[in-house]
Amino acid sequence: MALVGDGLRQAFWLLAGGDADVFGITLRSLEVSGAATGLSLLLGIPLGVALALGRFPGRGLAISLVNTGMGLPPVVVGLFVSILLWRSGPFGFLEWIYTPIAMVLAQLVIAAPIVTGLTLAAIQQIPDRFRVQMRGLGASRGQLLWVLLREARLPMLAAAMAAFGGVISEVGASLMVGGNIRGQTRVLTTATVLAASRGDFEVAIALSVLLLAIMFLVNAALTWIQQRRAP
Amino acid sequence: MGQPRLADRGQAGGRRGRSRARGDRTRPRWPAPAVAALVALGLGLLEGAPGQGAPDRAVILATTTSTQDSGLLDLLVPLFERRTGYPVRTVAVGTGAALRLGADGDADVVLVHAPALEREYLGTGALIDRRLVMHNDFVLAGPPADPAGIRRRPAGTAASALGQIARTGSRFVSRGDRSGTHLKEQALWKAAGVVPGGDWYLESGQGMGATLTIASEKRAYTLTDRGTYLAFRRRLELGIVLEGDPALANVYHVLRPDPVRVPRVNVAGGRALEDFLVSPAAQAAIETFGVETHGAPLFFPDAGKPEPE
Numbered sequence: 001m002a003l004v005g006d007g008l009r010q011a012f013w014l015l016a017g018g019d020a021d022v023f024g025i026t027l028r029s030l031e032v033s034g035a036a037t038g039l040s041l042l043l044g045i046p047l048g049v050a051l052a053l054g055r056f057p058g059r060g061l062a063i064s065l066v067n068t069g070m071g072l073p074p075v076v077v078g079l080f081v082s083i084l085l086w087r088s089g090p091f092g093f094l095e096w097i098y099t100p101i102a103m104v105l106a107q108l109v110i111a112a113p114i115v116t117g118l119t120l121a122a123i124q125q126i127p128d129r130f131r132v133q134m135r136g137l138g139a140s141r142g143q144l145l146w147v148l149l150r151e152a153r154l155p156m157l158a159a160a161m162a163a164f165g166g167v168i169s170e171v172g173a174s175l176m177v178g179g180n181i182r183g184q185t186r187v188l189t190t191a192t193v194l195a196a197s198r199g200d201f202e203v204a205i206a207l208s209v210l211l212l213a214i215m216f217l218v219n220a221a222l223t224w225i226q227q228r229r230a231p
Numbered sequence: 232m233g234q235p236r237l238a239d240r241g242q243a244g245g246r247r248g249r250s251r252a253r254g255d256r257t258r259p260r261w262p263a264p265a266v267a268a269l270v271a272l273g274l275g276l277l278e279g280a281p282g283q284g285a286p287d288r289a290v291i292l293a294t295t296t297s298t299q300d301s302g303l304l305d306l307l308v309p310l311f312e313r314r315t316g317y318p319v320r321t322v323a324v325g326t327g328a329a330l331r332l333g334a335d336g337d338a339d340v341v342l343v344h345a346p347a348l349e350r351e352y353l354g355t356g357a358l359i360d361r362r363l364v365m366h367n368d369f370v371l372a373g374p375p376a377d378p379a380g381i382r383r384r385p386a387g388t389a390a391s392a393l394g395q396i397a398r399t400g401s402r403f404v405s406r407g408d409r410s411g412t413h414l415k416e417q418a419l420w421k422a423a424g425v426v427p428g429g430d431w432y433l434e435s436g437q438g439m440g441a442t443l444t445i446a447s448e449k450r451a452y453t454l455t456d457r458g459t460y461l462a463f464r465r466r467l468e469l470g471i472v473l474e475g476d477p478a479l480a481n482v483y484h485v486l487r488p489d490p491v492r493v494p495r496v497n498v499a500g501g502r503a504l505e506d507f508l509v510s511p512a513a514q515a516a517i518e519t520f521g522v523e524t525h526g527a528p529l530f531f532p533d534a535g536k537p538e539p540e
Contacts, residue, residue, distance in 0.1 A: 086448060097448050175441075180436040194407075199324075
């Protein structure tokens with residue numbers, strides 16, 4: 001238990017002292033996972049809406065695939081993104097492997113199904129009668145969509161939270177496609193793995209505390225918005 | 232992701248049925264067979280954990296990624312398990328962490344390759360019974376184009392080669408994980424009179440296999456043990472640009488924690504594994520390991536020989 005105490009103390013000094021390394025690592029974590037979450041919203045919300053409202057052959061299969069994708073193991077994503085981006089792979093010419101771009105890409109693959117699936121659920125929980133009524137009142141397709149999205153905005157905020165929480169705490173894919181290169185692709189989770197494998201358990205604890213604090217702050221902010229607007 | 236209804240939990244009991252009826256669409260309903268299956272699975276795992284033989288207390292071996300990545304442990308560990316009945320749990324980490332796990336009693340045996348650091352732990356008395364197991368050597372691997380021109384000066388030492396890499400600003404990938412390889416690399420930079428840093432100096436913070444892959448993809452130089460290099464060679468665009476410098480020797484020792492300081496360790500199991508690693512059977516296995524797949528041995532058995540240096 002002395003280790004945990006030392007870790008917490010060291011976490012405090014790392015933060016209070018404005019350690020440049022830790023600051024950079026934290027910033028990179030936020031950049032990569034923020035970008036991945038943003039892109040996953042751009043991709044996942046339209047997809048989720050299309051799956052919720054559309055009627056087309058293969059829809060059931062598509063929904064099953066999305067639901068499976070919500071639990072994609074990050075290491076599997078990491079492996080396949082690596083294979084695609086390695087110089088020997090089909091997209092090797094982009095030279096993206098071991099860069100933050102590769103990490104955003106992998107995290108996007110992890111986050112997009114989460115956003116799609118939760119958007120789908122959010123739209124579907126709005127009663128059918130509501131839609132019928134809106135159409136009856138003469139709403140255009142665009143207006144209907146807008147109102148539905150407004151109705152579903154709180155569950156979709158939860159989707160954003162789930163996606164961000166999932167990717168910023170993910171380590172397998174980031175390690176494999178990013179390479180954990182100091183000052184370039186080292187993020188909080190991969191730095192924690194490294195600190196633990198170096199035997200710097202205090203630093204590992206400090207980084208974990210930092211990661212937890214970030215997740216708490218982001219979730220607290222989003223929850224605050226959610227609760228403020230809740231009826 | 233609905234808000235969890237803690238209140239419903241609180242008023243469980245007699246009114247439980249009603250709160251269900253009020254309806255909480257997001258609450259998952261666990262079908263009884265699924266729950267039963269999960270519980271059975273959990274019990275099965277608990278039961279299956281310890282070995283069947285008489286000495287069933289697992290031996291925890293903390294070692295370096297290089298012995299794990301080369302595949303040597305996949306040969307030695309089952310051999311030991313069959314002979315003694317002790318199940319082995321292997322933790323492959325950097326040498327720094329492996330030594331610390333041993334010193335804290337979180338591992339029963341430590342197999343590492345950082346003589347200077349090992350002596351520090353022997354000095355404090357945290358680790359004891361250090362025995363020479365085997366050696367191989369480090370090599371400097373680099374891209375075929377050899378931008379630092381190391382192959383053109385064949386008589387150079389490892390330190391002078393690193394100096395050239397720094398002067399030409401050629402990319403170099405360091406383990407950066409306080410492993411035996413990393414410590415050796417740092418000693419070589421020191422000998423070269425260079426404090427590495429800058430755009431050309433990348434720190435992967437990962438094991439030898441991952442670091443070799445990164446070096447290959449980034450067209451960079453890296454210091455690697457020969458074993459892991461040979462094991463990975465086929466899928467790397469890296470060649471050996473320098474080898475044979477006596478400064479590149481890579482010596483493996485086995486140590487174990489002092490049971491007086493950390494009584495919870497598996498003393499008998501740890502000693503058995505140490506004895507096994509220097510036994511003729513293990514030494515013979517080490518000698519032939521890798522010859523078939525790589526055309527050359529990856530490690531050279533050293534048990535009983537005098538300490539190098």
